[in-house]
Amino acid sequence: MTPTARQQARHWQRAPGSLTQRLFAWGGEVRVQRLRQQVAPLLPGEAADLGLAPGTRCLVREVVLHVGDAPVVWARSVAPHAALSGPWKALVGLGTRPLAALLFDDPAVSRTPLRPQWHPRGSRWHQRADEAWRTVAGQPWPASVVAARSSVFWRRGMPLRVFEAFSPAMLASPTATPPTSPRPR
Numbered sequence: 095m096t097p098t099a100r101q102q103a104r105h106w107q108r109a110p111g112s113l114t115q116r117l118f119a120w121g122g123e124v125r126v127q128r129l130r131q132q133v134a135p136l137l138p139g140e141a142a143d144l145g146l147a148p149g150t151r152c153l154v155r156e157v158v159l160h161v162g163d164a165p166v167v168w169a170r171s172v173a174p175h176a177a178l179s180g181p182w183k184a185l186v187g188l189g190t191r192p193l194a195a196l197l198f199d200d201p202a203v204s205r206t207p208l209r210p211q212w213h214p215r216g217s218r219w220h221q222r223a224d225e226a227w228r229t230v231a232g233q234p235w236p237a238s239v240v241a242a243r244s245s246v247f248w249r250r251g252m253p254l255r256v257f258e259a260f261s262p263a264m265l266a267s268p269t270a271t272p273p274t275s276p277r278p279r
């Protein structure tokens with residue numbers, strides 16, 4: 095990873111507030127492609143961050159965010175299944191609306207500090223990012239490391255862990271224009 099890419103990764107890993115809003119400001123058009131939303135096993139680190147026993151039934155939502163015509167973020171959010179009948183029931187009908195809609199305008203939602211992380215090729219996280227990219231872009235994850243971040247949103251005592259991985263297209267250079275110009279309206 096070039097020094098510029100590392101610097102850009104740190105920028106996105108630590109950027110407060112809504113990533114969707116930042117992507118919109120960066121590229122003018124953001125689209126959410128939902129890959130899955132179902133009860134599924136957790137990946138390494140998720141149960142601990144949620145304060146759950148491994149094997150607890152959880153809802154898993156995976157999406158890819160597109161800016162213009164290019165996929166730029168793979169995101170994976172997990173919550174205890176029990177939360178779907180309570181504080182996070184709005185997840186059920188979210189569809190392809192950005193998750194941010196449930197998080198940043200609700201005073202009942204708090205967020206733990208952002209945790210930057212790097213997942214090398216061979217890790218479960220890199221494997222999952224690779225699977226998502228093969229599905230969406232028809233190619234493997236285009237880097238040997240997945241630069242990402244995670245944090246936990248809390249609402250009325252129930253957690254929602256959000257993980258976001260940044261594609262190399264986002265890390266290209268400080269002045270990187272979005273990967274493609276938004277489609278003309």
Ligand SMILES: C=C(O[C@@H]1C=C(C(=O)O)C=C[C@H]1O)C(=O)O
Nearest residue numbers: 112113114157169191192193194
């Ligand atoms: C949490 C946010 O919502 C974004 C949208 C997501 C989704 O729709 O599943 C998941 C993670 C984020 O990239 C945000 O914009 O910060």
